[in-house]
Amino acid sequence: MDMHVHDRRRFLALTAAAAATPLLAACGAGFGGDDNKSDGSAADDVTGSFDWKREKGTTVKALLNKHPYTDALIADLKSFTEKTGIKVEYDVFPEDNYFDKLTVDLSSGRASYDVFMLGAYMVWQYGPPGWLEDLGPWMRNSAATGAEWDQADFFPNLLQADQWSLKAGAPLGQGGQYALPWGWETNVVAYNTDVFKRLGLKPAETFDELRELAGTIKRKAPGAGFDGMYGIAVRGSRSWATIHPGFMTMYARNGLQDFTVEGGKLTPAMNTPQAVAFTEDWAGMVKQGGPPSWTSYTWYQCSSDLGAKKAGMLFDADTAAYFQAVEGASPASGKIAFHPGPKGPDGSLATNMWIWSLGMNAKSKKKSASWLFLQWATGKEHLLKSAITHNHIDPVRKSIAADGAYKDKMRHLPGFIETFETVVDQTKIQFTPQAQFFDATTSWAAALQEIYGGQGARSVLDGLAGDLADKVG
Amino acid sequence: MGWRLRLRPYVLIVPALLLTCGILYPFGLGLYYTLFDFSASKPQPDMVRFENYETVFTQEAFWNSAWVTVLYAVGAAAVETVLGVTVALLLHRSTIVGRVLEKILILPLMIAPVIAAIIWKLMLQPSVGVINYLLRPLGLGGVQWTDTPTGALLSSIAVDVWVYTPFVAILALAGLRSLPTSPFEAGAVDGAGWWYTFRRLTLPMLWPYVLVAVIFRFMDSLKVFDIIYALTEGGPGDSTVVLQIRAYLEAIRFQRYSFGISYTIVLWAVVYLAAMVLVKHLGKIQRKAAEVAAK
Numbered sequence: 001m002d003m004h005v006h007d008r009r010r011f012l013a014l015t016a017a018a019a020a021t022p023l024l025a026a027c028g029a030g031f032g033g034d035d036n037k038s039d040g041s042a043a044d045d046v047t048g049s050f051d052w053k054r055e056k057g058t059t060v061k062a063l064l065n066k067h068p069y070t071d072a073l074i075a076d077l078k079s080f081t082e083k084t085g086i087k088v089e090y091d092v093f094p095e096d097n098y099f100d101k102l103t104v105d106l107s108s109g110r111a112s113y114d115v116f117m118l119g120a121y122m123v124w125q126y127g128p129p130g131w132l133e134d135l136g137p138w139m140r141n142s143a144a145t146g147a148e149w150d151q152a153d154f155f156p157n158l159l160q161a162d163q164w165s166l167k168a169g170a171p172l173g174q175g176g177q178y179a180l181p182w183g184w185e186t187n188v189v190a191y192n193t194d195v196f197k198r199l200g201l202k203p204a205e206t207f208d209e210l211r212e213l214a215g216t217i218k219r220k221a222p223g224a225g226f227d228g229m230y231g232i233a234v235r236g237s238r239s240w241a242t243i244h245p246g247f248m249t250m251y252a253r254n255g256l257q258d259f260t261v262e263g264g265k266l267t268p269a270m271n272t273p274q275a276v277a278f279t280e281d282w283a284g285m286v287k288q289g290g291p292p293s294w295t296s297y298t299w300y301q302c303s304s305d306l307g308a309k310k311a312g313m314l315f316d317a318d319t320a321a322y323f324q325a326v327e328g329a330s331p332a333s334g335k336i337a338f339h340p341g342p343k344g345p346d347g348s349l350a351t352n353m354w355i356w357s358l359g360m361n362a363k364s365k366k367k368s369a370s371w372l373f374l375q376w377a378t379g380k381e382h383l384l385k386s387a388i389t390h391n392h393i394d395p396v397r398k399s400i401a402a403d404g405a406y407k408d409k410m411r412h413l414p415g416f417i418e419t420f421e422t423v424v425d426q427t428k429i430q431f432t433p434q435a436q437f438f439d440a441t442t443s444w445a446a447a448l449q450e451i452y453g454g455q456g457a458r459s460v461l462d463g464l465a466g467d468l469a470d471k472v473g
Numbered sequence: 474m475g476w477r478l479r480l481r482p483y484v485l486i487v488p489a490l491l492l493t494c495g496i497l498y499p500f501g502l503g504l505y506y507t508l509f510d511f512s513a514s515k516p517q518p519d520m521v522r523f524e525n526y527e528t529v530f531t532q533e534a535f536w537n538s539a540w541v542t543v544l545y546a547v548g549a550a551a552v553e554t555v556l557g558v559t560v561a562l563l564l565h566r567s568t569i570v571g572r573v574l575e576k577i578l579i580l581p582l583m584i585a586p587v588i589a590a591i592i593w594k595l596m597l598q599p600s601v602g603v604i605n606y607l608l609r610p611l612g613l614g615g616v617q618w619t620d621t622p623t624g625a626l627l628s629s630i631a632v633d634v635w636v637y638t639p640f641v642a643i644l645a646l647a648g649l650r651s652l653p654t655s656p657f658e659a660g661a662v663d664g665a666g667w668w669y670t671f672r673r674l675t676l677p678m679l680w681p682y683v684l685v686a687v688i689f690r691f692m693d694s695l696k697v698f699d700i701i702y703a704l705t706e707g708g709p710g711d712s713t714v715v716l717q718i719r720a721y722l723e724a725i726r727f728q729r730y731s732f733g734i735s736y737t738i739v740l741w742a743v744v745y746l747a748a749m750v751l752v753k754h755l756g757k758i759q760r761k762a763a764e765v766a767a768k
Contacts, residue, residue, distance in 0.1 A: 292617055
């Protein structure tokens with residue numbers, strides 16, 4: 001009997017040890033999976049003359065966000081396969097889940113996807129852990145990159161937006177090229193020409209005028225035959241995406257900054273007296289002339305309200321208005337015009353941008369084929385075709401912006417080309433690059449909601465700045 | 474005793490052992506990670522021992538989230554219990570209408586909570602939503618349901634109630650139908666009224682079933698994520714950021730993995746303690762119910 005008990009204890013002890021082994025092994029293995037790093041770039045392995053067929057027979061896996069730009073890419077994929085012999089498999093996710101999927105996938109340390117869509121802000125999050133391939137060596141290697149790719153053809157501010165030294169607060173345009181601009185958006189005002197005509201209004205040239213205009217439309221438009229119309233559609237959900245379009249554009253035009261940088265140390269600047277006054281005014285504009293249920297507004301609602309004639313104006317991405325403005329796309333199509341939006345007190349038209357970029361997984365086992373794909377997707381041939389025959393507008397290349405067929409296509413949209421040409425050189429990332437961007441901007445959006453809800457702007461923004469100082473500084 | 478016979482008990486516990494390891498391994502690993510400062514910006518982290526927990530408990534954001542979580546869980550569980558039991562009592566009188574309603578009642582349970590939240594988000598939309606459209610004749614058509622902190626919390630609770638009240642009703646109905654008939658027959662013979670019968674017989678014997686529903690609903694509501702995230706994303710401000718949402722934002726959105734897991738461990742401890750207390754009460758109530766039935 002004693003022997004039996006002894007045996008059972010020994011069995012349980014051995015079993016417990018066996019069960020604990022993987023736990024201990026996992027602990028010993030460290031965090032984040034495989035961490036093999038190499039100082040050299042895989043681009044150095046590509047030698048000889050440039051050849052599109054170099055990786056014939058390879059399959060590249062892409063993760064894509066559901067977007068009209070993506071539709072244009074998918075429609076043209078056959079051309080890529082014919083040109084290179086490389087097959088592209090892809091997954092498409094809606095934007096609500098896209099970045100979570102990408103973040104989880106990259107942080108797993110595996111190469112499930114070789115290439116993917118990302119924004120410039122994501123470089124600040126994905127760059128420091130080493131998840132993104134530095135594309136600089138690939139771009140500089142003439143064996144890997146064809147001469148017709150023509151790097152100089154990109155708008156310089158777009159290429160620079162995806163370059164960073166990975167140091168918090170360091171300006172963009174230095175360090176590695178962690179993604180390539182593929183499609184972008186500039187944030188301007190789009191408006192319903194019908195309501196402007198009927199009420200005798202003109203686009204606002206100052207922020208005060210914009211606030212006034214938004215309130216006027218909300219008060220007068222329903223009586224002038226525009227049932228349920230409000231003044232201005234701007235984003236309001238508790239998300240980083242609320243801060244970066246209209247709000248950050250107007251914030252920057254007022255000469256305001258998110259952080260000040262001194263000696264590599266970041267200090268939150270959302271609570272300076274000028275920033276507090278601006279934020280109060282912005283929340284006031286939304287209350288007087290913004291959408292009902294603003295705190296749930298994403299770009300989808302803003303865009304569709306403009307298209308449904310529910311919003312008199314939209315201060316957001318020009319593409320958000322464009323998708324409603326094209327013929328037959330919405331009840332307001334043919335009645336939407338574009339304007340650069342209000343200037344800052346000193347006449348500034350500084351504009352914040354969003355870039356849909358393409359990046360490469362640093363863990364990809366098919367970097368050479370992936371680079372050929374990125375080269376093709378950001379090349380003149382595909383982008384011109386996508387701009388003319390699909391809705392891949394706001395070209396990242398100067399040659400496409402100047403192309404006659406592209407201009408002919410866009411000319412029927414009142415003010416689109418003029419607005420684009422007015423702001424293109426002043427559009428850049430207006431945020432300070434730093435890895436806590438998403439925390440900072442999500443908290444900023446929450447603060448904006450609280451101010452909209454009636455809390456004091458000064459105390460809310462002081463609280464935000466104090467909170468962020470610990471995390472970012 | 475042959476070696477096969479001696480081995481049999483150990484072989485029989487293998488599935489349970491594997492299941493236990495499958496549960497404990499990720500849990501243990503998560504617990505272990507909370508002792509480090511593991512984040513995307515620090516993939517090779519230092520051991521910080523209990524620093525993450527210290528930070529969690531000293532954050533105003535945590536206490537706000539804890540308070541919102543408790544408000545939500547208590548509110549949702551209480552309303553669902555009262556409504557669910559009421560519905561069960563009404564359906565217990567088995568008429569044709571009752572039987573039809575029973576089938577309809579189960580519909581919300583077949584819809585994923587996140588989808589239910591999206592449907593409700595559209596219905597609560599102030600300008601085009603059907604709720605304000607229906608309220609317009611009463612002069613209440615302009616309510617901005619999720620734009621204020623109180624409105625957002627109440628709206629989230631309302632969606633939870635819509636989805637899960639049928640769950641409570643079904644459990645309570647099953648309980649009602651399994652109660653012994655003799656105490657009720659004795660009561661009827663003694664001329665007991667409906668209210669007296671309900672208070673002294675039905676409710677005491679039904680309590681174990683109700684409490685099981687409360688335990689499930691309270692624990693689930695403490696862990697809520699989908700309904701609130703789809704409806705308000707935690708806003709306006711931080712007014713509906715429950716602990717699960719805070720953990721998700723920290724771990725996934727902001728990539729502070731250790732810190733995010735610390736939130737989930739704290740939440741686990743809260744749920745575990747709440748469940749222990751409720752289960753302890755369940756035993757007592759079951760004994761009382763048995764005594765009533767035996768009388």
